[in-house]
Amino acid sequence: MSRHRSNRQSVLRPRRLAAPPLRFFLPVTLLITLLVLLVLRGMANNEVFHDERIAISVDKTTVPRSVLDGGPVVDARGAHNDKPVSYTIPEKTVVLSFDDGPSPQWTPKILKVLQDHHIHADFFVTGAMTIRNPKLIRQVIADGNEIGVHTFTHADMALHSTTRLTWELGETQLALAGVAGVHSSLFRPPYSSTADALDDWSWPVTQDAGKDGYLVSFIDKDTDDWKRPGVDAIVGAAMPKWAGQGEMILLHDAGGNRSQTLAALPIIIEKLQAEGYQFKTIGEALGIRATTPVSGYDLWAGKVFLWCTTFSVRALPYLVVLLAVVGVLVFSRFGLMLLLSIMHVVRTRRRSFRWGDGTPVTEPATVIVPAYNEQECITNTLLSLAQSRHPIEVIVVDDGSTDDTAAIVEQLALPMVRLVRQPNSGKPAALNTGIAHASHDIIVMMDGDTVFEPSTVEELVQPFADPEVGAVAGNAKVGNRDTLIGAWQHIEYVMGFNLDRRMYDVLRCMPTIPGAVGAFRREALEQAGGMSDDTLAEDTDITMAMHRGGWRVVYAEKARAWTEAPGSMSQLWSQRYRWSYGTMQAMWKHRHAVLERGPAGRFGRVGLPFVALFMVVTPLLAPMIDISMLYGVIFVDAGKTLAAWFAVMALQGFCAWWSFRLDREKPWHLISLPLQQVVYRQLMYMVLLQSWITALTGGRLRWQKLRRTGEVGLPIQES
Structure with a gap:
């Protein structure tokens, strides 16, 4: 009886409202501060609340005669x-x-x-x-x-x-x-x-x-x-x-x-x-x-007001210049992506195009699947590999899972699958264990929540006909795209990742091979020292290491893999935080490539600046565009401001439509693009700012395992 009474009390006890996460405090404060500075500058320049209307009236029924006739x-x-x-x-x-x-x-x-x-x-x-x-x-x-x-x-x-x-x-x-x-x-x-x-x-x-x-x-x-x-x-x-x-x-x-x-x-x-x-x-x-x-409060309140306004008047011109730089970068990136993606399509889709000497790559490949608590997804992952049209062996490295991942692998009893167990050591260690057990010279890496199409491995290994190619990035696609967050990430994957990869392929400075779908030449892996745990973005780290080793990294658009994107904003935050922080770590680790010669120097002087500008600096400054738009709508000229914003959105929409067309995707998901641009920009700003703070304060971010649901089934074909 007492137990039921206790439960009843817990139900009736009022809940405390959860405080906003601390990670939101500083970014939101900075955005509000920027808006306040804009308003103060607008006030000082008589732009905010400016009104040139003049009242016209002739009635004087309420004005005392003593005032009208007085001094x-x-x-x-x-x-x-x-x-x-x-x-x-x-x-x-x-x-x-x-x-x-x-x-x-x-x-x-x-x-x-x-x-x-x-x-x-x-x-x-x-x-x-x-x-x-x-x-x-x-x-x-x-x-x-x-x-x-x-x-x-x-x-x-x-x-x-x-x-x-x-x-x-x-x-x-x-x-x-x-x-x-x-x-x-x-x-x-x-x-x-x-x-x-x-x-x-x-x-x-x-x-x-x-x-x-x-x-x-x-x-x-x-x-x-x-x-x-x-x-x-x-x-x-x-x-x-x-x-x-x-x-x-x-x-x-x-x-x-x-x-x-x-x-x-x-x-x-x-x-x-x-x-x-x-x-x-x-x-x-x-x-x-x-x-x-x-004196006292009135005096100091006035001084603070003067200091803040003076600072805004002097600082805002520099921020305006910075905003112009961001705008130029954004538009330049759009133009470059469109131009180079066309070049990539023309080059790879023409009938005469062949890798290397044109001989198809038929030698078997080893597929490594690092798995930690993947019981919801591992079955679909392995069954999709069983349908592969290319000869493969599959090594599942169970990294100390505490659920039934290993038992499920054993129960499936697929002939080409080997299970290797190890104590929990992290994803890079699991991948290195898989490399050590691999029987073949071409090694494919995928995540435990990813599903391959039957042709994925075959498409992924063909570029190795060129002896200069050390690694191949595949085409990662979102499988759970029916939710709003999933649709946003679907747009990001198609537009933000794969359109980018076409551009980076043409420029020969691919910064990242996605962990969900990538292939490596064993020789290149060994030369790079294997997968490193120096950063939280081991895929970016190994890609940059291969560039510095003189290897070419290319993109195979038809090597498609379907992955499960985070299902909530908190999980999305954790994933992007790890990616952003890991990317910064990898850039810092390989910063000396800027001074090197040959392919390594090319990557250092082209690839690293591109990554810094378009993956770190521009997203960090992009919220300035939204704050300026809000300021313009409220205080300046709502019509012209909204027209400019919709013009930018139209350009982004065209780029998104073009990227969907290249990937042969149905464009109806683009209906959520305007909201995605507003919400994602703020989210990425907050994530990047937190990553910067972590990096500058010398913090060490731990690997964050995302909760999976197993929503992505056997190969999904929308194209």
Whole structure:
């Protein structure tokens, strides 16, 4: 009874949600960081959230008459929010205000004019320009001028929510704190003019800004200098309507060619001074403190924001160049694969093509099957070999299996099969044991979960008619392709592996003979020292060793083998992690081939760079394309960005269709190609990043046995 009660409690006990695997944390963090950097750079360049729309309204039913008839400075803060107060500029006083800056071209020149006349002004700056020109902000303040907030992106706030307004003001204050250690209580809405121009759309912006503690500064005189009407027109527009009237004048120090503004400014100052006017800032004119220093959290938050944004502005151009390099590499690879695959097909499929002297290879071959806990698959593997049209002996090396693998082999009692047992020592040791027991000079290696077609061995051994050939890579195909993961891997095997192998064959720098289907000349194996356990990619290791030994490695497209691909994302991760890490190990082991002569040097100077670029570097950087696409869709131009992305997808689709056509595969699996490209790219990025971390930290990855189901039956013919 107690046992049942315990079971009941375990069923009812709430489960804890599993935490995301640690291996996902760093890659996802880097991708998010890259997106954040793009956004920060876009904000600084006024690309993110950019909006040039202008609200148009004529109704003024909600604007208090005291505001419409009052001065240019509106106080809707705190106690004044329900009954706003307007302030006018005192008589014989002028406030010069400059919008949209600072500009590295025009602001320093305007500051020089102000210094020469010993006067101060107000500069209403945008957050984007503040981030890009921090020294100018500090110079504006150091010269005794005042800073006001003009939003971050110069968008018309009447068209946006209160949340957007709060964000625009807050980000600009962050920028000011980071750049100069100050906050400003002055705000001028973009596209605003005189107070009597306020309407039912723009008035709520003033109210909301007042709730946030801002004095909203409008103008008395708009010079329209941004229209470049001429120096005389700008000067005339700045003059008061009647003698002695105080006024706030609007000019611009950024946003275009301000040469007319610069020429008109000293004339305005001198004419008004001649009439007895004084020039003051808003704070000086109204007797308030508009700019206050910040410290503590606000100061450091601003500095962090400035550092991050500055870093993004300076670093992103290099990343853009890197992205362009990735794009060139990807397109170059596509073009090279298409061209060389055509050359390979033309060469191998013409009727006159023969290996060596043209004599068919009929001598028997030894097929080695390393097996560790392969009870689900070993029967189909051996029965497929029993149908071989080429004379073979089969050596099954049971590598200390703990299941019924060895018993099943013995029960089958196939005459050409020999079972060799050894303690668990790993796949390379099992293959070396098989080589030691082999009776023939041509040795075929396959995995214990793989199924051969009757013609596979026959096709695999024919290239050995050429005495220069030391090894042959077969055509590995996915047997369990009916699931989504299986379909993705089917596309990868046909397009990513076999199309690549045609290219590498033509270039004579084949980097890998697949463990599922490969053949070797015994002499070449012995010269290379057999299968090594120095890396986790013993197939890549031995292939590179053969190149360095002067042997030629070729591809036999008709030597097909059907293998069981991983059935889950976690198993796929384990497999690709081992492959990626093992490939890096093999590249490092054979790095000296770059300096060698002859065939070894050819592989070192052609094959190794290809492997490094297309199997390590490009997949590691490829997620930048997806992040840039996401950024472009959200912040730049969704139509053009998606059009470019679909153009790339169309090119990939064509390459995939071509590779399927070459392999005589039905193309309906390509329907999952777009999703495969997005998901696989992130998966390969994470796998490669983890492999890099493992390699750089000196970690040692252990062999990871994948769980098999035995789904792949006797030879499957889809072609």
